[in-house]
Amino acid sequence: QKEVEQDPGPLSVPEGAIVSLNCTYSNSAFQYFMWYRQYSRKGPELLMYTYSSGNKEDGRFTAQVDKSSKYISLFIRDSQPSDSATYLCAMRKSGNKLVFGAGTILRVKS
Amino acid sequence: SQTIHQWPATLVQPVGSPLSLECTVEGTSNPNLYWYRQAAGRGLQLLFYSVGIGQISSEVPQNLSASRPQDRQFILSSKKLLLSDSGFYLCAWSVLGDSNEQYFGPGTRLTVT
Numbered sequence: 001q002k003e004v005e006q007d008p009g010p011l012s013v014p015e016g017a018i019v020s021l022n023c024t025y026s027n028s029a030f031q032y033f034m035w036y037r038q039y040s041r042k043g044p045e046l047l048m049y050t051y052s053s054g055n056k057e058d059g060r061f062t063a064q065v066d067k068s069s070k071y072i073s074l075f076i077r078d079s080q081p082s083d084s085a086t087y088l089c090a091m092r093k094s095g096n097k098l099v100f101g102a103g104t105i106l107r108v109k110s
Numbered sequence: 111s112q113t114i115h116q117w118p119a120t121l122v123q124p125v126g127s128p129l130s131l132e133c134t135v136e137g138t139s140n141p142n143l144y145w146y147r148q149a150a151g152r153g154l155q156l157l158f159y160s161v162g163i164g165q166i167s168s169e170v171p172q173n174l175s176a177s178r179p180q181d182r183q184f185i186l187s188s189k190k191l192l193l194s195d196s197g198f199y200l201c202a203w204s205v206l207g208d209s210n211e212q213y214f215g216p217g218t219r220l221t222v223t
Binding site for chain 2: 045
């Protein structure tokens with residue numbers, strides 16, 4: 001069993017839709033949870049990270065963590081074609097090593 | 111501001127040939143450095159990380175090696191490439207110590223034929 005599971009998609013939505021991206025994990029030692037965005041043929045870039053259970057909002061993006069269910073989500077409001085990318089969740093216990101999900105391909109159609 | 115460079119951007123190599131990929135970081139000192147590989151449809155697999163010059167930790171036993179000859183230079187090497195070494199290789203840096211924020215380079219797409 002992988003430590004971090006993420007549906008690869010692709011997820012296709014119309015412009016303006018609310019997007020929900022999710023990851024599950026098996027190791028309760030994970031303490032920090034991150035979302036990266038990766039455009040085609042580029043390196044990933046950090047969108048946001050959170051430490052505790054609950055919600056964290058940044059503009060159109062909301063990260064949600066449910067440690068009791070070992071489940072994290074990223075919501076994108078008012079999705080735009082420029083949001084089309086692969087979204088990777090990542091997690092960290094302690095130390096400096098991240099464990100990444102496989103990534104979900106998102107396509108926002110105009 | 112900090113910048114991370116990787117080269118080459120694209121590489122096609124025959125099986126059995128050697129490999130050298132280079133990564134350099136500008137605008138920061140004493141960074142943690144990482145090498146990842148991303149296969150098609152899969153997540154990022156951590157290959158090596160380094161917390162200082164000459165200090166390399168290997169995450170996955172395989173056909174590759176890494177070196178850090180200078181503070182902001184990280185090199186990924188192989189003596190003999192295998193078909194399974196094909197993939198997208200990404201270098202990343204973070205500040206020294208524990209950090210959630212890793213900054214990635216543009217990547218090198220390696221095809222072994």
